[in-house]
Amino acid sequence: MPDDGAALHAELSANGYLVLPARLSEPLLGRARAEIGGLIAEAGWGTGFDGSRTRRVWALLSRTRCMDAAALDPAVLDLADRVLGAGSQFSLTQATEISPGQTAQPLHYEQGIYPLPRDRDLMLTAMWALDDFTAANGATLVVPGSHRGQDGKPDLAAAVPVQMPAGSVLLFSGRLWHAGGANVTGRPRLGVLIDYLKPWLRPCEAHSLSADLGQVRALPARLQELLGFNQPTPYLGFVAGQHPRAWLAGGAEPGGPGGAGTPAGE
Numbered sequence: 031m032p033d034d035g036a037a038l039h040a041e042l043s044a045n046g047y048l049v050l051p052a053r054l055s056e057p058l059l060g061r062a063r064a065e066i067g068g069l070i071a072e073a074g075w076g077t078g079f080d081g082s083r084t085r086r087v088w089a090l091l092s093r094t095r096c097m098d099a100a101a102l103d104p105a106v107l108d109l110a111d112r113v114l115g116a117g118s119q120f121s122l123t124q125a126t127e128i129s130p131g132q133t134a135q136p137l138h139y140e141q142g143i144y145p146l147p148r149d150r151d152l153m154l155t156a157m158w159a160l161d162d163f164t165a166a167n168g169a170t171l172v173v174p175g176s177h178r179g180q181d182g183k184p185d186l187a188a189a190v191p192v193q194m195p196a197g198s199v200l201l202f203s204g205r206l207w208h209a210g211g212a213n214v215t216g217r218p219r220l221g222v223l224i225d226y227l228k229p230w231l232r233p234c235e236a237h238s239l240s241a242d243l244g245q246v247r248a249l250p251a252r253l254q255e256l257l258g259f260n261q262p263t264p265y266l267g268f269v270a271g272q273h274p275r276a277w278l279a280g281g282a283e284p285g286g287p288g289g290a291g292t293p294a295g296e
């Protein structure tokens with residue numbers, strides 16, 4: 031049955047989050063675990079907010095193609111369009127592996143990185159479970175309904191773990207108070223965070239700098255846009271006076287002058 035986009039949007043608006051279960055096929059899950067597991071193995075431990083028993087792979091969609099289908103999941107993109115308007119971009123694409131011994135992260139809300147009023151959604155986060163997420167292994171903690179309130183940080187006791195089987199995705203508002211949970215098991219918990227952002231705000235990560243341009247040229251147009259190669263409004267996002275797509279098509283290299291011409295129709 032096709033996803034009912036309006037119903038998902040209503041659920042997100044009411045609760046601040048929702049889960050789409052069993053979204054990734056077994057082969058895709060296996061590939062993602064293997065490729066991202068390899069990258070995680072090379073990553074160092076975090077500090078402070080990032081967690082001293084947590085390893086992260088930043089700029090994930092500049093480093094592997096195994097989450098492309100997830101990032102382009104039609105239900106996720108439809109919800110992003112409904113919440114953020116057309117042409118959203120990635121703010122952050124990151125694998126997070128919470129290891130045994132990690133304590134719960136401080137509660138935070140994703141769009142708190144902007145000095146803006148907390149009166150509307152600027153971000154939508156997709157947290158993809160590559161392992162089963164359980165209350166014991168660090169399932170993401172959310173405070174239901176907290177995207178609406180203007181009060182300060184809720185108490186961690188108000189947060190509930192979002193348990194979901196591997197291959198599921200938790201979607202939540204950029205205003206929802208949440209945190210990575212504590213892992214009291216003997217095994218790590220692997221997830222992938224993909225933050226979608228209004229197209230006219232500066233993203234958390236500079237994807238166009240971390241991306242391999244040769245790879246970007248071969249990507250679907252929507253993925254190029256999500257990585258920031260886009261002009262969401264007519265006078266935003268130029269590269270040396272060109273639409274980034276024209277610049278890419280011209281065989282541009284970082285710092286170079288780019289190719290000539292503008293795509294047809296622009």
Ligand SMILES: O=C(O)CCC(=O)C(=O)O
Nearest residue numbers: 126169170208209210211
């Ligand atoms: O790993 C999680 O479940 C959530 C992590 C998170 O919210 C963060 O690192 O900002």
